[in-house]
Amino acid sequence: MDNNGIISRFKNDIEDCDMLLIGLGSEWKSADAGDYAALDKLLAKHNYFVVTSCDDGAIMNSTINTKRITAPFFEQDDGEAQWNLYNKWLQSTLNKKLVIVELGEGFASPNFMRWPFENITFINNKAFFYRVNEKLPNVPENIKDKSCPIKENSVEFVRNLL
Template sequence: MIEKKRQLLKSIEEAELVLVGLGKEFIVDDSAFSNWELFQKWKEADKEGNYLWMEPFLKIVWMKEQEGLENQRAYENLAKLLEGKNYFIVTLATDDMIYASGLNGDKIVAPCGSVSKLQCHCTEEIFYFTKEMEQQLKNAVLSGNLAECKPFECPNCNELLQSNVISTQTYNEAGYLPVWEMYTKWLQGTVNRKVCIIEAGVDFSYPSVIRFPFEKIAFFNQKASFYRIHEKWYQLTEELKDKSTAIACNGKEFFMNLFV
């Protein structure tokens, strides 16, 4: 493992461009959400279930407050690793935690969406979960008077706004497409250049977003080096054997312990 780590650091150092794909192993484990103080307070104040609409928004607030989470350490190390490099990151996580690190938000695309962006099915418009909304919600829960906080509705049709993420039935892709366009332009610039490709924690969910296209880029680029890091799905295809390295390790843990 130490040898492979060293090799990765060297590849990054020598690379002109670095492409990173982060998958399921980076998705935040939200099992502790229901133990959260505010969650409990909300449950207690809403015995009749009249304010169920608050739950997904509370979850966003919870995620924002999880500063000590392992994910953050992994992202900070990734930021350190990529410092001064020309990079782009594609992530399957939708929790937005990556944006709270030292990484450049303009160089991150999240095609599965983003919890702090909101959408409605009636329009392509993207709305945001603002600080004011967050404060209103928290105040209402803390005071125990949930009626204090009006539901967060679409200004056009007055239906409840939903997170702009892929699990929302009418997922609106307008939320990430502008950055995706920048990403595809950036990819065109990797042709014939020394690119280091790191795929971490990616399994076979949404394989057309990271797994398959990354393999293709690595295959066609003569100067590419490719690293696949996953606890279980680290295997590499035969054609990539010469320029790739498989690392059997959880992607998030790998980055958490990168400089240890």
């Protein structure tokens, strides 16, 4: 599938999903307020949650609803409460049309986002997974039919959606 086809499918999947899980990795350490605003537009009108491994706290100063963000690597006043809220939200995704979008996560902490997102995709029959990563977009064989690896910088990918 060419890049236009991937973007078209991505937009359609986002539009049609019941729930949307976004993971932000190390590529987002270079993101600015405009990039987060573009992501916020993607999230609008969806039942979503954002998980980030970034420790700079930039997302907390964005327009994205902080009650829909968990950032365990950043010192949040309500960090544990947000993590618990995320886990409750995640439990409610089973048997729902869930789109999982991992944006720029590397292998620094694969047990935090990469592997859990792969497992959720495998377990949930209605899940579809997008991994957008400039260097490491590969997905495991057991979910290749339920996923789309995209070899592109994830910040640029979100910018180009609008």
